[in-house]
Amino acid sequence: xxxxxxxxxxxxxxxMLGRMLDSLLAQTxxxxxxxxxxxxxxxxxxxxxxxxxxxxxGRVRVLAYDNPTPGMRGAPLNHGLAHSxxxxxxxxxxxxxxxxxxxxxxxxxxxxxxxxxxxxxVCQTRVIEETSVEEGLQPQRDYVLNEDLxxxxxxxxxxxxxxxxxxxxxxxxxxxxxxxxxxxxxVLEDWDFNLRFLLNHDVMVVPQVLTNYHLRKSVTxxxxxxxxxxxxxxxxxFESKIINDALRRDxxxxxxxxxxxxxxxxxxxxxxxxxxxxESKLKSAADxxxxxxxxxxxxxxxx
Numbered sequence: 090x091x092x093x094x095x096x097x098x099x100x101x102x103x104x105m106l107g108r109m110l111d112s113l114l115a116q117t118x119x120x121x122x123x124x125x126x127x128x129x130x131x132x133x134x135x136x137x138x139x140x141x142x143x144x145x146x147g148r149v150r151v152l153a154y155d156n157p158t159p160g161m162r163g164a165p166l167n168h169g170l171a172h173s174x175x176x177x178x179x180x181x182x183x184x185x186x187x188x189x190x191x192x193x194x195x196x197x198x199x200x201x202x203x204x205x206x207x208x209x210x211v212c213q214t215r216v217i218e219e220t221s222v223e224e225g226l227q228p229q230r231d232y233v234l235n236e237d238l239x240x241x242x243x244x245x246x247x248x249x250x251x252x253x254x255x256x257x258x259x260x261x262x263x264x265x266x267x268x269x270x271x272x273x274x275x276v277l278e279d280w281d282f283n284l285r286f287l288l289n290h291d292v293m294v295v296p297q298v299l300t301n302y303h304l305r306k307s308v309t310x311x312x313x314x315x316x317x318x319x320x321x322x323x324x325x326x327f328e329s330k331i332i333n334d335a336l337r338r339d340x341x342x343x344x345x346x347x348x349x350x351x352x353x354x355x356x357x358x359x360x361x362x363x364x365x366x367x368e369s370k371l372k373s374a375a376d377x378x379x380x381x382x383x384x385x386x387x388x389x390x391x392x
Contacts, residue, residue, distance in 0.1 A: 091122040091148075093192065093258070094175035098165050099183035101129035102312055104222050105303075106183040107137045112301075113181065114144050118192035123149045123181075124173050126165040128156055162316075163270030163278035170261075170269055179258045180279075184303050184315075187255070191299040195258050198295050208290035209259035211252040212299040213238050221308050233298055241292040243284070243347075247354035250280040256300040257283070263290050274331075276316050276323045281331055284347060 095113065099106050106125075113123060123145075127134050134151055154168050166180065177196065181187065191212070199210040214234045220227045238251055245251055257279075266289040270278050286292070308314045317324060332355060336348030 091120055091175055093118075093121040093177040093179065093196070094169070094173035095121055095123045096166055096169035096173070096178065096180045097123055097125045097183055098162070098180075099125060099127055099129065099134065100312060101133045102183050102222075103133045103137045104226065106134065107141075108226070109181060109183050109186060110137060110141060110145065110149075112186035114141070115189045116187065116192045117190050118196060121148070121192065122173070122175065124169045125149060125151045126154045126169045127151055128154050128165060158272060160275045161272055161278075162276065163274055163282075164272045166278070167269040167272065170264070176261060177258055178261055179255065181255045185253075185255045186301045186303065188299040188301075192258075194297065194299060195295055198293060199258060202293060204291065206291045207293050208263035209257060209286065209292040210295060211238070211241060211257045211292055212295040212297055214253045214256050214300045214302050215298050216302050216304050218304050218306055221305055222313055226303075226305075234302060236298075238294055239296050240294055241287065243287045243350060244354075246280075246283055246287055247347075247350045248357055250277075250283060252283075253300060253302050254279040255302075257292075259286065259290075259292075266290070274327055276320055277327050277331060280328075284331075284335075284351075288347060 097106075097109065110123075113121075125134060131153070138145065138149065138151070150172075152168060152172055154165050156164050158164055170178070177199075195210050195212060199207070202210075213236060215231055216234050217231045218229045220229065234253070235251060241251060263286060267282070267286045269282075271281050274281055304315055304318070305313055306318055309318050311319075314320075332348070332351040334348075335346070335351050339346045339348035
């Protein structure tokens, strides 16, 4: 049995799946298995696995999965969890990649955890904006998503999901108290899981950029689209649902809990957006005044 199970969701995206597998095969840490949860056709996955057959022999398993709740992203991950038995777990979807030293550095750091309460570890992520599959997935620009990620707290996570799902490795034993992924969320299943994880466990940070999030901003529909560009309205609705459900649990229990934290974070985000909008207006006004002053000086100098 491998020490680490890598759960990969895929639905008929062979070009991306092949790139992901090549990233995985380049890892300097070898004690892993990859469990591909395939919601698409066998042919799409076979076309990727066959050319790499010798490299992946005994290390990659494919689970055919007909999602009983189509579109719900947590369900296939739970299917993968149920069909794996490793000590450590991570998720690497078919369109993302890792630095070759990701697994080695992360697992070495997790093994040196300072307290038993540490059940997971995360790192920073680089966003790579790229073209569509048809245009060859050509990189356009890149930037670090969360270079200020040096620790993980519930307070920060309530404001923003501070790390990517494929930048997180955790102990299977943590699932006993955390539970699995929500089966009724088409988006933000990782944020919901991370919040519940932090309620019971600590998470360490390796402050290095070791993962890549591939973003296709020009693709807003279809299988190639990222959820944050292709399902913006769903993100907004289910963010509010997660917050409201947590608040309802607080009200039912008569105690402040995660819902109160999320509600306060929502207010913080609202005020930050208002402040940012006001700062933008002030800057615009200052620029206009500066131009008027310069023109006035120019006219005076001509006299």
